[in-house]
Amino acid sequence: MNAPRLKVVLWLLGLSGCLLNAETVKDREGSVRDDKAKLEDSERWIYGDYRAALAKGKDTGKPVMVTLRCVPCLACAGFDAEVLRERTELTPLLDQFICVRVINANDLDLSMFQFDYDLSFSALFFNGDGTLYGRFGSWTHQEDSGNKATQSMKEALEAVLALHKGYPANRAALAGKQPVASPYRTPVRIPALAGKFSPELDWNGQVVKSCVHCHQVGDAMRLDYRSKRQSIPEEWLFPFPQPETIGLHLAEDARARVASVDSGTIAAGAGLKAGDEILSLAGQPLVSVADFSWVLHRAPATRTLPVVVRRNGSEGTLQIRLTEGWREHPDGTKRVGTWPMRMMALGGLKLEDLDDEARARRKIAPGRLALEAVHVGQYNQHAAAKRAGFRKGDLLVQVDGANKRMTENQLIASLLRDRQKGEKARVTVLRNGRELELQLPMQ
Numbered sequence: 001m002n003a004p005r006l007k008v009v010l011w012l013l014g015l016s017g018c019l020l021n022a023e024t025v026k027d028r029e030g031s032v033r034d035d036k037a038k039l040e041d042s043e044r045w046i047y048g049d050y051r052a053a054l055a056k057g058k059d060t061g062k063p064v065m066v067t068l069r070c071v072p073c074l075a076c077a078g079f080d081a082e083v084l085r086e087r088t089e090l091t092p093l094l095d096q097f098i099c100v101r102v103i104n105a106n107d108l109d110l111s112m113f114q115f116d117y118d119l120s121f122s123a124l125f126f127n128g129d130g131t132l133y134g135r136f137g138s139w140t141h142q143e144d145s146g147n148k149a150t151q152s153m154k155e156a157l158e159a160v161l162a163l164h165k166g167y168p169a170n171r172a173a174l175a176g177k178q179p180v181a182s183p184y185r186t187p188v189r190i191p192a193l194a195g196k197f198s199p200e201l202d203w204n205g206q207v208v209k210s211c212v213h214c215h216q217v218g219d220a221m222r223l224d225y226r227s228k229r230q231s232i233p234e235e236w237l238f239p240f241p242q243p244e245t246i247g248l249h250l251a252e253d254a255r256a257r258v259a260s261v262d263s264g265t266i267a268a269g270a271g272l273k274a275g276d277e278i279l280s281l282a283g284q285p286l287v288s289v290a291d292f293s294w295v296l297h298r299a300p301a302t303r304t305l306p307v308v309v310r311r312n313g314s315e316g317t318l319q320i321r322l323t324e325g326w327r328e329h330p331d332g333t334k335r336v337g338t339w340p341m342r343m344m345a346l347g348g349l350k351l352e353d354l355d356d357e358a359r360a361r362r363k364i365a366p367g368r369l370a371l372e373a374v375h376v377g378q379y380n381q382h383a384a385a386k387r388a389g390f391r392k393g394d395l396l397v398q399v400d401g402a403n404k405r406m407t408e409n410q411l412i413a414s415l416l417r418d419r420q421k422g423e424k425a426r427v428t429v430l431r432n433g434r435e436l437e438l439q440l441p442m443q
Contacts, residue, residue, distance in 0.1 A: 053100035058128030076121035134287035347385030348377025398428035
């Protein structure tokens with residue numbers, strides 16, 4: 001793909017991802033400029049310069065909280081407003097931090113900032129020397145823009161302050177939380193973004209178009225592997241797995257308290273129960289559900305993770321045993337990053353697995369592949385499936401000779417592992433009661 005076309009595709013991916021997965025404000029440009037005008041002279045918030053915040057944290061001895069916020073997106077808007085609002089339950093806790101607000105990913109040091117890039121609001125907590133204490137990010141707030149509940153943030157701040165008080169004696173316990181080596185120093189150095197964006201926002205021009213959205217980091221990294229004809233690593237195919245991946249549901253109003261456990265799952269097999277307070281996972285003290293996801297994000301295909309819980313006032317250790325394919329349990333369609341992967345693997349199709357009732361009506365066995373095309377992309381690379389003859393309503397029942405039941409997310413991952421750009425997958429679809437053979441182009 002030539003550079004000008006790639007730039008357009010990436011910008012459209014960033015824009016369409018936000019529009020399709022989270023509503024945006026009408027005046028995107030104005031919202032960003034208003035945000036800066038309101039906060040750049042704030043007594044609490046350092047605006048945009050996380051390096052200055054770390055230096056100040058080192059000088060003052062205070063911990064540093066870096067918030068990352070996509071301002072135009074309405075997702076997390078209610079929560080974000082509550083964090084910024086003075087005179088809340090968070091205020092006395094925030095007073096103990098050096099606070100910095102970052103609204104773009106252009107110049108993030110990727111050797112420090114590794115978090116769930118698909119969220120519209122995240123927070124990372126550091127010591128002034130750069131040591132990471134923990135992460136915060138909530139899919140509860142992402143999926144409900146009006147949710148203003150801050151109890152989980154309050155508990156995260158309290159947990160970070162406790163870790164800060166015990167630092168550096170607790171440095172060994174924090175080792176697993178630290179980011180891993182990154183092939184690129186900043187997002188604007190990733191080939192798919194290099195030369196298209198600058199380290200700084202263009203406040204004198206179209207500032208929104210000059211912004212690298214956090215989710216574009218993941219998009220660009222996957223494109224990078226794809227362009228090199230390399231397999232995309234599992235952590236980029238299934239990034240930051242939620243606790244639900246292993247059958248665990250954590251309470252929305254707590255740091256890491258078990259709300260419920262799905263029967264027959266990895267979490268159930270570990271012996272976790274509703275009401276358990278999770279203190280650490282794989283030796284890492286948790287400050288929020290995002291820390292739980294970080295452990296899963298870095299976990300291999302199979303491993304046993306010790307989890308320390310407090311139950312009825314007593315502490316004990318359980319074992320979470322990850323089995324082959326554990327990452328593939330959830331359907332990741334809620335993620336912005338899924339749309340570019342649909343382009344790569346599905347040619348712009350959006351697929352949904354038929355439920356058992358629909359299968360029974362159409363006489364399709366429960367264990368057989370049956371993914372219905374509920375959307376067919378119409379433009380550019382997202383129209384590749386359309387050009388190959390696929391239509392809305394087509395039912396995919398076999399891909400490359402395989403017909404085992406799977407979710408859209410599992411099929412995307414399978415194709416991105418097994419097929420390279422330029423190849424085609426043989427697909428059998430049911431259309432109006434007839435079987436058709438089509439070729440799905442890989443991009």
